[in-house]
Amino acid sequence: MPLRIPRPPRLRVPARPLPAAVLVVAFCAQAFAALRPNVPLLIGATAVSLAVEGFLHRWQRGILAVFAKSHLDVTVRHVLRDLLLVVALLRLGGQDRESSYTPLIAALLAFYALHGAIQAASILVRRTRTLPVVTRNIDASALRLSPAPPLLLRRPGPRLLVYGLPATAGLLATVATADRRLAALGLALSLGLAVVGLGDLALRLLPGRRPAGERETLEWLDRWLAEYRPTVGLYFSGGTSSAYQANMWLEPLAQLEGRPLIVLRERFMVQKLAATDVPILCLPKVSTLMRLEQSTLRVLIHPSNSGKTSQVLRIPTLKHTFVNHGESDKLSSCNPYAKAYDEVWVAGPAARERYAQAEVGVEDKDVVEIGRPQLDAVEPYAGPPAGTYTTVLYAPTWEGWDGNPGNTSVIEAGENIVRALLADPKVRLLYKPHPLTGSVDPRAGAADMRIRDLIRAANRERSGPRPADNGELARRTAELDRITATDFRAAADQVERMLAQSTPEEGRARAVAEATTAWEDAYWASLPDWEHQIVLGLRPTLFSCFNRSDLLISDVSSVVSDFLASGKPYAVANTSGLAQDVFRKTFPTVRAATVLTPDAAGMPELLASVRDPELDELADARLELKRYLLGPDEPTSQERFNTAVRALYSAAEQRRERTAAHTIPPVPAQRDERKSETLDGTATS
Template identity: 60%
Template sequence: MPSVGLNKRRVKQLGALLAIFAAFAAQLVGALLAHLPVFVTAAAAGLAVDLYLRYRQPALLSMLSRVRFDVTVRQLLRDMLILLGLLRIDGIEPLREQAPLTVALLFVYALHFLCQGVAVMVRRSRTLPVVTRNIDASALRLCAAPPRILARRPGHRLLAFSVPATTGLLVTAVTGDIYAGAAGLGLSLLLMAAGTAHLVTWLLPGKRPASKDQTLEWLDGWLEEYRPTVAMYFSGGTSSAYQANMWLSTLSALDGKPLIVLRERFMVQKIQATDVPIICIPRVAHMFALEASTLKMMLHPANSGKTSQVLRIPSIKHAFTNHGESDKLSSCNPYAKAYDEVWVAGPAARERYRQAEIGVDDKDVVEVGRPQLAPIQPWTGAPEGTYTTVLYAPTWEGWDGNPGNTSVVLAGENLVRALLEDDGVRLLYKPHPMTGSVDPEAGAADRRIRAMINEAAAGRSGPRPGVEAVAELDRRKAELDRLTSSDFRTGADELERMMVQGRPEDGRAALVAAATEAWEAAYWASFPEWQHQIVVTPRLGIYSCFNQSHLLISDVSSVVSDYLHSEKPYAVANTSGMTEEEFRAAFPTVRAAAVLSPDASGVAELLESVRFPEKDQYTKARTELKAHLLGPSDPPSLVRFNAAAVALCAEADERRTLMTAHLTPGIPSQRGPGSDETAAAEARNSGPNGSPEPVTT
């Protein structure tokens, strides 16, 4: 089914492209032959198709832009063919009547390009060196963004503002009345001129935001006033925001003044609702504002190429927390030795680093548990209802092409088929958000699995929740949207969002947490207990799926380690090619799991052990492995995490004291003039988003 839909979409796209080229061909033929019906119909149809695709299928038109047949070329060609047609039509004198129309049309294009130049200047003036959220940045003279059609959509502007001109010229071609074309061109000129004049007002002092130097000066002042102590540093792609979001509750609960430091501008809106101030600093040259601040330590939930840039700040201590722990090699990345400390959940990770011999000293490994696992509910025994809820949460394929990374390709369909054959199973399928991003086979297998589940769900029937449950879900969703969704105006840009997302209301984080819990309860209550589900809703976290399930089937990943917090039964798919004995020996997280082969043999016995706990041979092993992987339950993880943060902050204070005591007079700091030639060079060479910056130390 997905492939059929994909083919239909491609046929539709191809048809649209052919329609554009056919319209131009027909317009050319009609103009050369002076055939008015063909000429006028083709020109009008071409403009209509272009307008439709511009607003409804913009991705399709991007294909034409890649071959240099963009909207400007298309509209210019369309208008030139109209002028050619006017030359071929009797009754219109080229020099006395058509020449003024041609000159007026050229002025329309001149104003369009002038407006585009002004738009570039406006966008640059509204691109500050930092982006903020949860911070009152009104001192930067923030204001609403100009209309998108003027500032950010030149294609939409050209097509929309050219409609009167094109229409008038076509009416002139049909009637021979030169005034129709003049009126249309005059209206287009008026629209272009008025739009340009309106856009220019954003360059005047009343709407122009602070300059780069003024913004950096403001940043220094804000840091001095807020006096942050602990920050979470994050850099990544669009699909990696979950790695930072899982640490928000922990960060906000720490002693001191928390801060979130980002590097990519788009990531500011990817961070979930939080009261913690957020600052995005794209360019490394501006990162050293943090050096003179009170910031003492940074938490790093992920490695990235830009991480080394912040590690250059000697006054800040750095702890690598990772975004999850598993037995994979990626959990023992050699990059970890660049941090002052590596914070892990329990003894298992310490042993993993020790055995990996990647240069991480054992004294720098700190066991802090996993504070964010607190919402996971403990195992209560056999399923009490009619159905056994099984969560299949495979991980993604990874970068190295190892078939053991994910079970989706080799075992996913077999596992799902075996589970769906059991009438007493309710299946929750939650694939990793990056599934298929590297290996197309993983993406194809994921689509086939979804089709299987949808087909099985369609074949089931039974009592459904009443309208009250649906109404409750709508009410809870509206409340959560009110708390988490900023009311952005259509066309709001970065600065306007900074203005809207200023200082949050007091206690909003607690309100969001309560609203989220209520929405999750309403979400599950809105479905019948027998319905299979494909869980891809970003708002619904995997921990909520944990609490709904009686059994987890997954791969070697951090999902398994987190699920162990509940001590519920779990199984791991072995697609590595190893024997079961080798598999268990290689991956400690599998010691308390049932191991499933790619053909899904053993699923029936696994379900039996869940329904009848006396047949479960791994109950004691899960309790022991939980302590080994996640550390002791007393003191609580958050207490240990906070203690580690306080201790590292104290070390940062000691380092800063030593640095001050040994500072040689006359030697500038990293922020002083001429003190860091590399950073200065990066500042000169990097773009507004900081992408070309080299990684140097």
């Protein structure tokens, strides 16, 4: 993959009505000055109007959307601005000179006609570059992929401002000097820019310059599927913030036997997925998705439910399994939708019992225990804290969709937990809230902000030596950014990204994993051991925080189940309103936990048990609960995962053979491609 230099973060100015008000006042002043006419006021009002337009396009596009909904989009505003300048010219020149401005007015009209032609051409170019398939890690050069046209040609607002600026400036100069040559020069420059832009787009519409059409692309897709012969796939559909649900399964998927494939439904999700060597296919349309039926793909793994899941379940040649994106005691972990899948794969006996008790239609014979292959990165318990500070990870979950007060501790208990931890001078707090915190209940978002303020205030009261900056973190960051670079140039579109990512890089995922580990080591080494941390974003990962922590405090969530792989002490906040004994009985993940009440009473005793193993009465219970939740240590989770895939693949093949005699034979062109094969890739006729 070519080196991409990440763009610096764009400054975002909070949307306020003041710029819009200034723009309206500027137009009113320009109209008044044009009718008077008043040259100084006209120049000042026009300049302010143009400056505000540029500001809005750069920093506050939301206001532009409001103008557009009021039918005052950028074209209307720009035409009005130039029209007022023409009115001023006519008023200043008098009736005997009106005819002398006719060529200028004609040139201005020609410019706006070209602007309309460019917009029409840009729409056509965008349509030709919107393929029915988006790929990554797949050689799609046969689709005639090419770099995208300049961003200026694809956005009408900035384009009109830039291309029309010479014309507007020329007209304004003529108003000030009465020299028509200045307006002619400005209009000539604008016309020249417009002609060049239109020519650039027109060339991209030539048959040999545009990407493959829909029919050609679908034929290529069929050929690629027949050549690659996928056996097992990961199917995912979701919003922009849900990519982590698929990312956690990428490495286990890559280690499976056979030829794995990732199937997505949303175009933006192609770039949201983390580094992987596995081929990625995005099939937005249902009709395109159905072409998988003619492929060798037999098993689809689903880490989440979505509205589009029902579409792929219609493909009869596939077997489907639900693996979820985490193990928790919440009702959402036993969604009735799970009965739509052929099998449900869970970590251990606890989830099997959970489905049996939930009675959501999932039969016990369809539940398969595979463990959690992702947890290999979690380091085991190595004893009590050895340093000066006890590192505590507070990782509450979000509020969920059902409004259950027991979902998250942030609202009722978060501040109390943090205050109790900060009160201990030997505690170092890592606060990592769920990324969706506050997305449903504003109270959770407000509590999250208050918790961050408490941590910042506590850090201001602490002091101590800071590690010397030897540049290691900067070097590791640059290396990791280089390897994981998916930040393309601003003008890149999906076709250009496909072109840049069309060549699979063997071992890239392994290199990313190694670079990530090195970055995390450098990150933690760069921080003083006494300083509390607010951990946000993708780096460092939750598992990295696990490995740096001596104690976890969380809610009833998959975080607890994953942390149990370490064998370290943990606590769960009870904000459900249930009595402690009922709370433990209701949620198996709490059986080996210290239960915290909303007031965080008992925090000193909890910290003491972490520091002194003799006071830790729950150590044996944690080991037993680990086996109950995550299954045995042998065989490994990855081995059990692979065994489950192999068994489901065989079931799919057997069903295909049973139904083959009752279906209409495929046409000869398809019959040659539909050879059966084993999971390891051995084809048979």
